[in-house]
Amino acid sequence: MTLRLFFIIGLGFFLGCSNDDAVSNYQPTPQPLEIPQIFSENIIGPVIPSDNPQTVEGVALGKRLFFDRILSSNNTQSCASCHAPQNSFTDNTPTSVGVDGVFGTRNSMPLFNLAWNYEERFAWDGKELSLERQAEEPVQNPIELHNNWEDVIERLQNHPEYPELFRLAFNTTTITKTLTTKAIAQFERTLISANSKFDRYSLGQTNLTAQELNGLDIFLREDKGDCFHCHGNPNNPLWTDNDFHNNGLDATFSDFGLGAVTGDPNDNGKFRSPSLRNLAFTAPYMHDGRFATLDEVINFYSEGLQDSPTIDPLMKQIEQGGVQLSAQEKADLKAFLLSLSDPSFVNNSDFQN
Amino acid sequence: MKRLFIYTMLSIFFWSCNSDDPSEAPKVSTTFKFIHDWDGALIRDYNFGPIQYTTANGDLISFERFRYVISDITFTKANGEQIELDVYNLVDLTTETNMEYTPETRITPGDYSSVSFTFGLDNEDNAENYLDLNSANFNVPDMLGGGYHYMQFDGKFINSNMMEQGFNYHAIRAVDNSGANPSFPQDTFFTIDLGAITITNDVEFEVNVNIAEWFKTPNLWDLNVYNQMLMPNSTAQILMYENGQDAFSLGNVLQ
Numbered sequence: 001m002t003l004r005l006f007f008i009i010g011l012g013f014f015l016g017c018s019n020d021d022a023v024s025n026y027q028p029t030p031q032p033l034e035i036p037q038i039f040s041e042n043i044i045g046p047v048i049p050s051d052n053p054q055t056v057e058g059v060a061l062g063k064r065l066f067f068d069r070i071l072s073s074n075n076t077q078s079c080a081s082c083h084a085p086q087n088s089f090t091d092n093t094p095t096s097v098g099v100d101g102v103f104g105t106r107n108s109m110p111l112f113n114l115a116w117n118y119e120e121r122f123a124w125d126g127k128e129l130s131l132e133r134q135a136e137e138p139v140q141n142p143i144e145l146h147n148n149w150e151d152v153i154e155r156l157q158n159h160p161e162y163p164e165l166f167r168l169a170f171n172t173t174t175i176t177k178t179l180t181t182k183a184i185a186q187f188e189r190t191l192i193s194a195n196s197k198f199d200r201y202s203l204g205q206t207n208l209t210a211q212e213l214n215g216l217d218i219f220l221r222e223d224k225g226d227c228f229h230c231h232g233n234p235n236n237p238l239w240t241d242n243d244f245h246n247n248g249l250d251a252t253f254s255d256f257g258l259g260a261v262t263g264d265p266n267d268n269g270k271f272r273s274p275s276l277r278n279l280a281f282t283a284p285y286m287h288d289g290r291f292a293t294l295d296e297v298i299n300f301y302s303e304g305l306q307d308s309p310t311i312d313p314l315m316k317q318i319e320q321g322g323v324q325l326s327a328q329e330k331a332d333l334k335a336f337l338l339s340l341s342d343p344s345f346v347n348n349s350d351f352q353n
Numbered sequence: 354m355k356r357l358f359i360y361t362m363l364s365i366f367f368w369s370c371n372s373d374d375p376s377e378a379p380k381v382s383t384t385f386k387f388i389h390d391w392d393g394a395l396i397r398d399y400n401f402g403p404i405q406y407t408t409a410n411g412d413l414i415s416f417e418r419f420r421y422v423i424s425d426i427t428f429t430k431a432n433g434e435q436i437e438l439d440v441y442n443l444v445d446l447t448t449e450t451n452m453e454y455t456p457e458t459r460i461t462p463g464d465y466s467s468v469s470f471t472f473g474l475d476n477e478d479n480a481e482n483y484l485d486l487n488s489a490n491f492n493v494p495d496m497l498g499g500g501y502h503y504m505q506f507d508g509k510f511i512n513s514n515m516m517e518q519g520f521n522y523h524a525i526r527a528v529d530n531s532g533a534n535p536s537f538p539q540d541t542f543f544t545i546d547l548g549a550i551t552i553t554n555d556v557e558f559e560v561n562v563n564i565a566e567w568f569k570t571p572n573l574w575d576l577n578v579y580n581q582m583l584m585p586n587s588t589a590q591i592l593m594y595e596n597g598q599d600a601f602s603l604g605n606v607l608q
Contacts, residue, residue, distance in 0.1 A: 043488045118488060220494035221531070222521075222584045233492050235482070241490040266402035313417050313507045313519025316581050 028055035028169055033115060036194030038202055038237045046115030046189065052132060052182045054189060057168040062187030064165065065180060067353040070155050072099045072145040079138065079184070082108040085351050088278035089191060094289025098143040105255060107289035110282045112193040112345060113275065117242045124271045124287040126244055127261045131188055135181035149177045156180065193277055193345035194237065201339070202234055208339060215336025218329050225301070225323060225333055229314050230273045239277050239340055244270040245312040248305035248322075249286060257287065259310075269310050280341035294337060298330045380459035381608075384557040385426070385470070387444050387452050388604060389419075392565045398449045404509060404517070408568035412576045414510040414520070419564070420445040421504035421524070422486070423545075424474050428460055429467040436460055441474065443489060462552045472597055473503030473542035479526060497584055498528040498535045503542060504597075506567070510576045520580040522567065524597065527590035538587050541594040547603040559604030566600035567593065 031054045033046055048054060065071065066079045082096040083089040089111035096108045106124055114122070120130050128134035138144040139152060156162040156175045163173040170179050200206040208216070218224045220233065230247075232239040244258045246269040253259075259268030271287045285291040291300065303321040305311075317323055325333065345351075389396045391406050396416070404415040424441035442454040473479075479500035486492070491501050506522035527541045547558060568574040572592045583589040 042482070042484060044484045116488075217496065220496060222497070223582045226582075228492070228494060229490070232490060233494060235487045235492045236490050238488075243490075264402070307517075309517070311519075313509050314521060315519060318519075319516075 026171060028057040028171070030054070031056045031059055033189060033192065036192060036199075038194050038199045039116070042235050042237055043116065044118070047118060047120060048115060048189065049130065049132070049185075052185060054186050055169060057165070058170070058183050058186040059190055061165045061169040062183035062185065063351075065184050066187050070159070071139050071147060071152055073147040073151075074099050077145055079135075080353065082138075082144075083111050085348075085353075086281065086346050088112060088193070088281040088346055089351075090282050092283065094284050096144070098141070099146050100143070102143045104141075104143050106287055107284065109274065110278060111188055112191045112277065113238055114191065115189040116238055119242060121242070121244075121272070125257045125261050126272055131185040132178075132181045135184040135188075136177065152180070153177060191345075191351060193342045195344045196277060196340050196342040198234075198336075198339040199237065199342070202237070209335065211332050211335045212339045213336075214329075214332035215334065215339075218325065218333045219336055224325065224329065226314070226316060227276075227301075230312075231276050238275060240273045240275040242272060244272055245314070246270045246308065246310045247301075248307070248311045248315050248318060249290070249300075251306040251308050253308070255288065266310060269308055270312075276337055277340050278342055278345065280338055280343075281346050294334055295330070298325070298333055301325075302330065378462055381462055381552060382455055382459050382555045383426075383428075383552075384453055384455040384555075385423075385442075386557055386559050387446075387454075387562060388559055389446050389562045389564055392563060396446070396564065398447060401447065404511065406565070408510075408565065408574060408576065409570075410568060410573050410575050412510045412568075414508050414576070416446075416506075416508045417519075418447045418505060418507040420447060420489075420491075421472070421506075422474060422491070422501065423454075423470045423472060424478055425471045426456060427467070427469050428465050429469070431464060431466045439478075441478065441483070441486075443486060443491065445489075460552070462554065464549075464551045466549050467546055468548070468550055468558065469544050469546040471542055472545055472601070473524065473526075474501060475542050476526070476540065479542075493525050493584070496532050496535065498526050498537065500526060504593075506564075510580070512580075513577045518576075518580060520576055521583060522593070523584050524593045525584055525590060527587040527594070528585065529587050531585045539591060539594075541590050543594060543598055545598075545601040547601075550606060552608065554608045556606060556608035558606055561602045561604040563600055563602070567596050570596065570599055572596050 033054060035045065069075045069078045071078060077099050082091050084091055090108045094107060095103045095105055097103050109124060114131055122128040122131060122134040128137065139147050140149060153175055162175065166175050166179060167173045169183055197206060201208050219227045230241050230245055232241065244267065250269065253269045256268045258270040259265060279294055283292060285297050291297045301322050302325040305315055305318050305322045307318050311318065401416040404413050406414050408414060420443060422441055422443050426438045426440060428436040438456045438458050440456050442451050444451050486501050493500050493502060502523055502525055504524040507519065509517050509519055512518040524541065527538050528535045529538055530536050572595055574596065579589045
């Protein structure tokens with residue numbers, strides 16, 4: 001009798017365990033970032049939060065959320081509305097229009113190589129201290145998606161498919177803001193651009209034209225463009241320092257940039273250096289999209305600098321308006337800059353809706 | 354019999370542990386803590402921004418960015434034996450990162466006739482590809498000799514027209530003939546000798562860096578003459594090399 005009782009209890013225990021294990025043993029499939037050769041040979045590895053590892057299911061969920069208008073109050077816009085793949089995940093207007101037809105004050109930032117922003121200060125003014133936290137903001141911004149997270153979570157929770165997609169990605173069907181932004185961040189970290197003509201030149205796979213090489217020389221020469229102190233160099237293929245500078249756009253500021261975030265007047269007018277990759281797809285330029293073309297940008301650095309108390313000391317010949325490039329030098333510099341664009345990135349099928 | 358054997362083995366073990374050979378002494382860690390001042394006034398990151406320091410030449414200046422690399426920490430014994438650590442550290446006062454550096458290699462306590470390190474990178478190290486320095490955007494373009502900055506000091510000064518103007522006191526390997534075939538007139542990295550010390554335990558060296566010295570001796574630095582575009586200027590680089598030698602000194606030693 002005792003033996004039979006033990007047997008029954010034991011059987012019940014194992015059956016119970018097998019049911020629970022079916023749930024608790026499930027793990028999403030790891031999907032580490034594929035580090036491009038030009039990165040692994042030159043710069044330190046990407047920043048992946050320990051509490052949000054990349055997984056196949058997490059990235060897939062993040063991609064779906066990124067393109068889904070369910071995040072906006074009136075179901076008219078998604079992240080991709082202002083961060084379109086064909087524009088290297090920015091848009092083509094100076095500032096972006098939100099769900100209510102209101103334009104913001106900043107140019108939408110292109111999205112690529114985000115995992116290599118080592119200080120993890122995102123947005124033009126550095127106010128977002130991680131990619132996950134950045135993803136929270138546009139949803140609730142009244143001139144962007146103009147929603148609130150409670151409503152977003154309720155919609156996702158009541159959706160016929162999302163609870164299962166969250167279970168696959170995070171092992172729970174209980175949807176939260178934290179998990180939603182984690183998934184979006186996972187997708188965003190997969191947006192890696194490292195296949196420009198210049199990348200292939202650096203790897204010995206192609207040659208640059210004489211004009212592009214001249215442009216590189218101007219870019220690197222301290223007595224010419226001197227672009228490299230803020231925008232990287234062939235050994236730093238991010239083509240940005242991801243740091244904050246006042247590059248002399250204005251004599252007075254209507255937008256304080258980093259200064260509004262830190263409260264330090266010495267930071268007024270400072271904005272994050274954008275990467276020079278993919279300029280062919282990201283016009284207009286600057287934090288407010290004031291320059292429609294790359295020619296206008298180069299003209300600005302050559303002759304259009306405005307002095308102000310916080311202008312970066314790396315800016316030169318301010319009293320003359322800039323570095324005074326000749327027409328030929330400008331053309332060469334532009335040719336080099338365009339060699340940093342990566343058509344395979346904007347056409348990557350993994351990044352399309 | 355078995356007990357006797359165990360006692361014998363234990364005795365041998367303890368006798369070996371009691372050896373007086375100093376080379377068997379436990380090794381200790383060394384930490385280098387970099388403290389910056391302007392002729393005695395402590396400088397921290399929060400002092401950056403306003404124009405408030407006066408150089409020996411009378412130029413009023415501010416700090417925007419100040420970072421430099423030190424390398425090849427070397428411990429020399431009286432008999433000439435050297436322990437050279439093939440390491441480097443990018444000190445960044447702008448963000449107060451890497452202000453303390455503890456090499457992984459521990460050293461044997463004892464009397465050292467010299468503790469020293471290199472300001473910048475010697476030519477061999479400067480030819481390496483350092484992923485962290487690349488990531489910090491500390492490179493020198495190939496046409497200027499390649500490698501890395503030794504120091505990047507950016508700020509502003511009041512020029513002779515009483516206008517604020519930027520300066521870029523960037524120390525690199527002095528180079529002539531910028532371009533495809535640059536040449537190098539002389540080395541501009543240098544050794545900083547902190548002097549003799551007896552190390553008895555884990556030790557922390559305070560390295561005082563008087564930034565005013567970069568403008569003072571032996572060359573009185575006139576920012577109206579040397580302010581920007583100094584990387585391709587070998588004359589300016591050699592002046593920096595000469596002025597930097599007195600900028601570093603040993604402060605407190607804690608052990």
